[in-house]
Amino acid sequence: MRHEPEPDAEEKEPPMRSGMSKTGFSLVVLSFVLAQQASAQVTAIRAGRLIEPEAGIVLADQIILVEDGRFTAVGPDIDIPANADVIDLSQLTVLPGLVDAHNHLALTYKEYPENNIYYFTYIQDSTPLRAIQAASNGIQMLAAGFTIVRDMGNNGNYADTALRQAIEMGWIPGPTIVNSGIIIGGMGGQFYPTPEMALEHGIVYPEYLDADTHDEIIKAVRQNALFGARVIKICVDCKPWGYSVDEIRLIIDESAKAGLKVEGHVQTVDGARRAIEAGIWSIAHDSGLNDEMHRLMAQKGIFRAGTETPVTLTGHTSEQRYRRTVEGLRNAWDNDVALTFSTDADYFVPGKTRGEVAIEFIETWKAAGIPAPDILRAMTTNGFRVSETQDTRGPIQPGLIADLIAVRGNPLEDIDALRDVQFVMKDGMVFKQNGMMTPGTFFHGGPVNGARIR
Numbered sequence: 001m002r003h004e005p006e007p008d009a010e011e012k013e014p015p016m017r018s019g020m021s022k023t024g025f026s027l028v029v030l031s032f033v034l035a036q037q038a039s040a041q042v043t044a045i046r047a048g049r050l051i052e053p054e055a056g057i058v059l060a061d062q063i064i065l066v067e068d069g070r071f072t073a074v075g076p077d078i079d080i081p082a083n084a085d086v087i088d089l090s091q092l093t094v095l096p097g098l099v100d101a102h103n104h105l106a107l108t109y110k111e112y113p114e115n116n117i118y119y120f121t122y123i124q125d126s127t128p129l130r131a132i133q134a135a136s137n138g139i140q141m142l143a144a145g146f147t148i149v150r151d152m153g154n155n156g157n158y159a160d161t162a163l164r165q166a167i168e169m170g171w172i173p174g175p176t177i178v179n180s181g182i183i184i185g186g187m188g189g190q191f192y193p194t195p196e197m198a199l200e201h202g203i204v205y206p207e208y209l210d211a212d213t214h215d216e217i218i219k220a221v222r223q224n225a226l227f228g229a230r231v232i233k234i235c236v237d238c239k240p241w242g243y244s245v246d247e248i249r250l251i252i253d254e255s256a257k258a259g260l261k262v263e264g265h266v267q268t269v270d271g272a273r274r275a276i277e278a279g280i281w282s283i284a285h286d287s288g289l290n291d292e293m294h295r296l297m298a299q300k301g302i303f304r305a306g307t308e309t310p311v312t313l314t315g316h317t318s319e320q321r322y323r324r325t326v327e328g329l330r331n332a333w334d335n336d337v338a339l340t341f342s343t344d345a346d347y348f349v350p351g352k353t354r355g356e357v358a359i360e361f362i363e364t365w366k367a368a369g370i371p372a373p374d375i376l377r378a379m380t381t382n383g384f385r386v387s388e389t390q391d392t393r394g395p396i397q398p399g400l401i402a403d404l405i406a407v408r409g410n411p412l413e414d415i416d417a418l419r420d421v422q423f424v425m426k427d428g429m430v431f432k433q434n435g436m437m438t439p440g441t442f443f444h445g446g447p448v449n450g451a452r453i454r
C-alpha cells in the first residue's frame with residue numbers, strides 16, 4: 001500500500017490568518033466555483049398544457065424550471081431567469097414519463113430464425129450480445145416516452161444489471177431500470193430443460209435460479225441482491241408443486257432484508273391465492289386472476305402487472321385469449337385493483353421499435369372500456385409506486401429528478417395521443433425534441449455519474 005506524505009503543516013492553518021497565501025487563493029477559487037455552481041444552467045420549459053395524472057387534470061400555460069437535473073419550480077407565474085435555456089412546448093401537452101412495469105430488454109425473440117420460440121433465443125444469443133441489444137431496446141423505449149422500465153428477468157447472466165449500471169453511470173441514454181436479476185423458481189423455472197441443461201448447466205446460461213429448499217431460496221435471493229437486483233422475481237406456480245405460502249413469505253422476508261419487493265409470475269388461481277395470502281408486492285400475468293382474486297388483491301393493495309397482449313400484435317395472442325384478457329382487465333378495474341401498465345413485450349414486430357410495440361398495449365385497455373385518465377394513471381402514478389420511485393422521480397414536482405415527455409394531443413381525452421411522443425427529457429437532459437432523438441448529451445467516454453455503481 002502506498003503511503004501518502006503528511007500535508008504541509010502550514011496548509012493546516014486556518015485560512016483567514018494567512019491572507020492571500022496559497023490557501024487563501026484556493027479559497028477564492030473555491031468560492032468562485034461554488035458561485036458558478038449556485039447559478040448552474042437553468043432550463044425553462046414553457047408548457048402549453050401540463051397534465052397532473054393523479055388528479056386527472058390539465059393546467060394551461062405552465063412554466064417548469066430545471067436545474068442540476070431536478071425540477072426547481074412548476075407553476076403559471078414563475079419568473080424565467082435571464083440566462084435560462086428556454087424550451088418552447090407551448091403547442092404541446094407536457095406530462096410525466098411513462099412506466100412499463102414488466103418487460104425484458106435483454107431478450108428479443110423473433111419469427112426468424114427461432115419461430116418466436118424464446119427457448120431457442122437463449123441458445124443462440126450470448127449474454128454480451130443480449131446486453132448490447134438491451135441498450136438498444138432501452139433507447140427505443142425512451143424514445144416512445146417510457147422513462148422507467150421494470151426489467152423482470154430472462155436477461156441471461158445479469159445483462160439487466162449491466163444495462164442499469166451503464167445508464168446510471170452515464171454511458172448511454174435509457175429509461176430508469178428497476179431490474180430483477182435472474183428469476184427464482186423451483187428447478188427448471190418456467191422451462192422443462194433437458195437433464196443436460198438442468199444438471200450440467202453446460203448448454204445455455206440458466207434463465208432461472210433453481211431454489212427448491214429453504215437454504216436455496218435464501219441463497220438465490222442474496223445472489224440476486226449481490227449482483228444488482230432492485231426487485232425480486234419468482235415463479236410462484238410454474239410447476240404443479242410451486243411455492244407454498246410459507247415459502248413465498250420466506251422469499252418476501254429475505255428480500256426485505258435487502259430492501260427489495262417481490263413480484264410473482266402467476267399462472268393459476270391456486271398460485272394467485274398463495275401469492276396474495278403471503279402478501280406479495282405485485283402479480284405478473286392475468287391467467288390466474290379471477291373476480292375473487294381481484295377482490296383480495298384490492299383489499300391488500302397488491303399491484304397487478306397483467307401483461308395484456310393486444311390482438312393487434314398478430315401471432316402473440318389469439319382472439320379467444322384476448323377476449324379473456326380484456327374481460328379480466330375490466331374486472332380488475334371494476335374491483336379497484338392497483339393497475340400497472342405492463343407489456344411483457346419481449347419480441348420483435350417488424351416495422352416497430354420496442355417502444356412502439358409497448359405502446360400498442362393501450363389497445364387492450366381501450367377495449368376493456370377503461371377511461372383514459374385511469375389508463376394514464378396506470379402508466380404513470382401507479383407505475384411510479386410499483387417501481388418505488390414516486391419520491392425520487394416520476395411526478396413533475398420541485399425537488400424530484402426531471403423526467404417528462406410531451407405529446408401533441410391530450411391523453412386525458414384520447415389515450416392514443418401517447419403514440420406520438422414529440423419530446424422526452426430524462427435526468428434534466430433533452431433526449432428527444434420535435435419528434436427527433438437528440439441524445440448527444442447522454443453519451444460519455446467514462447462514468448460521469450460515478451464509477452463502480454452496483
Ligand SMILES: [Zn+2]
Nearest residue numbers: 102104152344
Ligand atoms: Zn415476462
